[in-house]
Amino acid sequence: MSERQLFRRLLRLLPFDFRADYGRDMEQVFREQHREAGGRWARAGVWFRAIADLAAIGPREHLTQLRQDLQYALRGMRGNPGFVAVAVITLALGIGTNTAMFSVVHAVLLRPLPYSDPDRLVALYNNMDGNPGLALSDPEYLDYSERSRTLDLAAVSTASVNLTGDAADSERVLAAGVTTTMFDVLGVHPVRGRGFRVEEGTPGAPDVVVLSDWLWRRRYGADPSIVGKTIVVDGSRHEVVGVMPERFALPSEFGAGQPVGLLLPIAFDRTAPRSRRGGHYLVAVARLHPGVTIDAASSEMASVLAGLKREYPDQHTQANWIILLRPLRDDLLGPSQPIVLTLLAAVGLVLLMTCANVANLLLARGEVRRRELSVRTALGASRFRLIRQLLTESCVLSFAGAALGLLVATACQRLVLMVDPSTLPRVADMQLNVPVLAFTVAIAAGSGLLFGLVPAVQISRDSVIDAMAAGRRGATDGMRGRLRAALVVAQVAVAVALLIAAGLVVRSFVNLVRVPSGLRADHVLTMRVSLPLARYPAQQDVGAFFNRLLDRIRTLPGAELAGAATGLPLSIGSGDWSFDVEGRAIEGRRHFGAADWYAVTPGYFESLGITLVGGRFPAASDEAAAGAPAIFLNQTAARSFFPAGDAIGQRLKVTGGDQPWRTVAGIVGDVRHRGLDRPARPEMFFPLAQFKHFSPTAQARALTIVVRTATEPMALAPALRAALREQDAEAPAAQVRDMVSVVSTSVADRRLTTLLMGGFGALALLVAAIGIYGVMAYHVVQRTREMGVRLALGASPDDVLALVVGQGMRLVGVGLAIGVAAAIAFSGLLTRMLFAVAPRDAATLVAAPLVLGLVALVACLVPARRATRVDPSIALRIEL
């Protein structure tokens, strides 16, 4: 590099215009200094001084220039409060909603999982035809973990437990049974005490428990000496051996509404025979050994499974059974990803519209400022200088918008949290933290450049032309008019596409809440009660307790009907259980069929308003344990297993243990138990007193009481709790809710996306309306003279109105056409968010453009009416 080139490089430290104005002169002076310096050391001194000098002056000059531009921008804005208010508020809406949405993306998707080296963690499932993503059974867990050399396995299974026996009220919390390997696999250990020892995962080991941070704080007052004390879990004493760190969450807690309060070790009898391999309830997570890829581990597990299939051929009859390994991150966050990203894209489009709006406002303002800018050009300001000045102004606007947008973002976050965000994992952790604020700054700067650049280039060109020679305005006016028209068209197109998307999502939600659930949710109060094994050892004890409690509840004033079941529609489900039917062939299958199972008491179906399709409802006679064993089916089960319609009177027997043959006594209507958006599955119902669990040591001991009330259901809640205390002072009442809120909670995730999409659609409509109004209003002012001439020459006000509205609506029409076409082209992207609505739903494709068209019409009419009121004599005197 020559010395000259080197000096030129150094000059880049200075602002562009400084360089442009004086660069050559500086170079010349430097050359002369350099030439006159005698000797190498003197020349080096010249170089040194020049470098130090430029390094000191460069930043100072940049700052000075920025300060000047800012002062100039602020001075200009003070004179235009209306323009500034509209621009800043529009930008605040755009930037604020984007900031809020990004805080959701950051909280849900971008943060690492709260485990050490989370990239090595995988979720592990059985996967087979008809049963994808099946959890593991005890023998499967043991075999998979003992035979694998590529990964360490852990598993979790959650259930609610009763906490009793200390100063605090008895209560029900979610407990996680975890394998003793869980802490090592996740790489997270208790902050106080220790995790579980291997021997604590065997039958007969002393009962130990690890508390979660929140339960330790809330129930035990953050007792620093809790480790070593005992607490009563489900009626038996457990020693607290550890407390987990704050914010720890098991993989099973992602997207689950209820946090886990305590961890209990799962005990395995490793010596027991493993030939019965059913009972899939363990959700597995594994850590890959160092250097092992997920593919290598998958192929190892495939050979492990092949060996097990050879050993237990009758236990692996399902087709295409594989062991599926999936990165844990994808497993936990994958389902949320498309929804969150779709919402971010939608809100991003709103920001683009906002930018188009402000760009249009700036173009219109450029017209007004033309003279001022021409004067500056004439006084020697370069075009680059003008562009930079104009961009500084637009960035000042966008940063003011961003500052106000932070308030908008906070409001949006509050709104999201209000709509029960438990279904979107980790969303409750969203904050305006450093990465989110960095995003805000980036989109503010990006927006400022985006909406500022085109007007700046355009306006500066005009100013330069104006300064050189007047009289060339026609050409640039035309170009600018076209630019503004294009911005309106683009804005309308984006708005209508967003509105269609919002319309589809809203319609989906309406369809969803209108879908017949199969039950009457109004005037129903529910309460979950779980009885401890210690005091209710047999199923009969449990049955007797609930029947006593229900009899008492039925006498409460305001209670009309009452019943109980092990599940609750849309809230507490169950797994399936296979059965055989007397006299029916099973044709190569292991059993005749399988259905989800529940134990119920008399009054359960009636209280929930579930219809009787055939036979009878469960009756008091079924509660006599000695009575003839009965079973009840839902309509789907009856139809799919007895298509001839002869279900009543058939005898069936569920598998495992010494189960009796049970006679189908009744068929009840279908209920969408697992979600309003999922069709009913086959279900069977056992009378509670006759129920025998497939696991010989287990009973159905947690039931949900449902009470149909004459009045507002929650008004009965205190009486219901009192009735429970009367029967058993230690049995805690949990989840006391009315059924309407149960239904509402079940659609909370869809409500959130609907609310957000609907909100973005409304925002798009508003921004488009402001944009169209702004352009048309400006258009009318510009053409005041022309309107005057037309009116003077005999045009009627209606003609003028039609002219202005027609021009505006032509642009709107083009935008609508483009937007609808885009919506049709990209309709597939929304499929995941829709329910019972086609992505190209004709009604929405017509209604959305219609609504936007009407709003646009109003936005055109207001300025058009102003045009008709132009006084020709005044208009003709205006010299434009």
Add this chain to the structure above:
Amino acid sequence: MTKRRNPDECLPLTPAMFEVLIALADGEKHGYAVLKEVERRTDGNVSLSPGTLYAIIRRFVSDGIVAESDERPDAALDDERRRYYRLTDFGRSVAYAEARRMETALGMARAKSLIPKARLT
């Protein structure tokens, strides 16, 4: 532009700025000539680099203290590419105001006997 500006608004000047004004006081000069003049007059104590010099010129031009000169010396003596600068009337009043300011400051220092009088005469 028609409003008369107050030269005091531009004060105080840095020593380098004042040196540049003095260098231009007796006629227009190009940048290198200003630099040499300052160096000569201060016995090499003040040595301007191109960056500092043109940052000052830029500010003076934008404040209307200095203007580019259209008049050129004889073609034989002139390098076509060089730009010459001259003091504007306003610039002259700024230089005067700065000199007055310094004079007042000196007067005060003298009154307080901070400076021996002999050296000033």
